Amino acid sequence: MKSTLERLIPVLYEAVTHVTGIKNTLSLVIQYTKKEFPGYITLVLLPLMKILKQSPEKMGNQIGKYVKKHSQIIQSFRYINGFLNFECTDSYYNELLKELSSSNFLTTTSSDKKTLMIEYSSPNTNKPLHLGHIRNMVLGHSISELFKSVGKKVIKIQILNDRGIHICKSMLAWNKFSGGETPENSGMKGDHLVGKYYVCFEKAYRKEVNDLCAQGFDEKKAKKEAPIMQEVHQLLRLWESGDEKILALWKKMNNWVYQGFKKTYRQLDINFDYTQYESNTYLLGKRVIEEGIKKKVFFYKEDGSVWVDLTKEGLDEKLLLRANGTAVYLTQDLGTTIERFEKYPIDSLIFLVGEEQKYHFRALFIILKKLGYVWADKLFHLSYGMVELPSGKMKSREGIVVDADDLLEQMNQVAKKITKELGKVHDYSSTDLKTLSLGALKYHLLKVDPKKRIMFNPETSVDFKGNTGTYIQYTYSRIRSLERKAMAIASKNIHPYSPSEEEKYLLKILEQYPSLVKSSAENFSPAILANYIYELAKSFNDFYQNVSVKIIQDKNLDQAIFRLKLSILCGEVLKLGLKLLGINMPERM
């Protein structure tokens, strides 16, 4: 269906042409009237004043008269200070509510049937997930949902960084210090167990470095020559040579981690269509090397290493193959990116990866373009800011992190406590509690612009009051409760009713839902939608708590029906909107 704005655009242009005589040469500024001013749709006259040396008030009156005469939905207009505000007829508002409630305007459709792949999460397998990962996952999920809702086919993919020096560190420390500790015999979640030995390694390593420094080594040398570091590199070589014993340990420990991740993913309702393993893809880049050399995009240096010159693009020379013939991160990503386009029918690819890798992806995309891949323009690095603590960055190596599982558990406890204190619902299930705690956490992370850093204070943590997921969920459960109590009225048809300013404002917000979803997807920003949903919830609560007559007691049946339908519609939009953020709604609170 067409929005009110879309309906009025033609007649407004017509009116301006009629009054001013100017055709096609100007673009009018037409918008929904701001809350503080009376009216529904506004035409900004100021730009016209520049062209015509007429009094804007006079011009506004002429345009207003023309529009009123030629549009059936306009009731009146008012000129204020360079702005022409239009008010619609009561019957239009009734019709609008009817259309919004019954039409397909909530199920956004699109002719764009393109397939988009999004890579997110993609953790290392040497430590458990933390709050930074949660931000990534929650963003990835929401952006996937947003694109689905505007008609794209979305493929969600993660690549598990399951090999390399980092996992060797955990393996070595486990071999040395664990005494055979397993998730089974310790009761510890697998990823936490492996993470424990990663921290273990770092501690032992730091001690060795300090000892060496005390013996007079300089720090750089000490870091390189610490015995335990030597051992790790030996372990990595054994892994790459396919040593069976090492591979068995590697598989065992990775499996512990996967069991752990699986549990956390389930807690967060996160899932993927495909999972890649770096151990399967890390060699893929090598064929790109040959291709690049053949096309003279890459070049050899004397020691046999392979490079690409990106200085013209404002970057540096980047290494693609070490002198010893092994691939680096960039090479590997070239390989996996090409493979994705060959293996899956995708039109574009989004990498949801932290802002610290901006440079990496810039280089990656430029190289692919240089290699002549036509889809290189369809690559997008969705970079997001990191989650910081009051003490600064989170540091996994030192164990200074907000652990994902701990946080989820803690939030669940708080939700339980508050629910109990308020004492309204006594039979809350663990699923209900999860809906609340997850809603609060996800909304907290999604309401801020992805590209901005998030400051997370564990002391104050995530709120359940104010601009929160909880607030929106609460608003929804109020509406559901109302709906249950007023079922009889809800089924009746809408009769003409003259809506209040608050009610018109709700309609104004509601009808903008599809365009907000679209803008949210286009800008890769669930925050846009989150803030819209909050505004809707707030306006609903304002309306709900300030109507003079309770809806279900209202003797004026037309008013009651209008209000009830409006409320139900608000509830539906709140629910759909939060669904796109990956947040569920409770029926009661």
Place this chain on the structure above:
RNA sequence: AGUCACGUAGCUCAGAUGGAUAGAGCAACUGCCUUCUAAGCAGUUGGUCGCAGGUUCGAGACCUGCCGUGAUUACCA
């Protein structure tokens, strides 16, 4: 040093394409529950939108310079 982000109320953040008097939440204070759910509503206090120029009828938004914060520029991933 180069490149790229960000800088809005004490704190955390909105301000989609330049438009009316810059908005929320938290914190502080004041009212409102014999209830269509008070996890709420209404109100008070709180701003030289980092600074300085420029473009424009109009700039928090765009351009230039500066300051501040962060990321990055690894034969790490």
